[in-house]
Amino acid sequence: MENPAHLRLNEGTPASVLSRIADLHSTDILILLAIILVLTVISFLGLKKWNEKKPEEERKSDFVLFLVALHVGFFGTVLFFVYRVVIIGLEYLSKG
Secondary structure (H helix, E strand, O other): OOOHHHOOOOOOOHHHHHHHHHHHHHHHHHHHHHHHHHHHHHHHHHHHHHHHOOOHHHOOOHHHHHHHHHHHHHHHHHHHHHHHHHHHHHHHHHHO
8 A cells, every 4th residue: 555645646547546646645544543432431341340349339330331432432542543644744845
């Protein structure tokens, strides 16, 4: 897969440009799903373990813990992709 910073849309036929963009985005979607799933599972297990240490009346339900873990997964994914876009932009500016 090509580095997104070096992807030139004006080179090649429209079909080849579209195939390169499709490859780039399909990899991004797989990374997105993997990060969401991994961070959600890790944070859910951590929250569940932490919740078991609390007294009975202060414990949260598993559904609430899952929703919090899902938010953590999405937040981590957003941070990853923002970081990635910033790095690609900095590489592009340094070569320009």
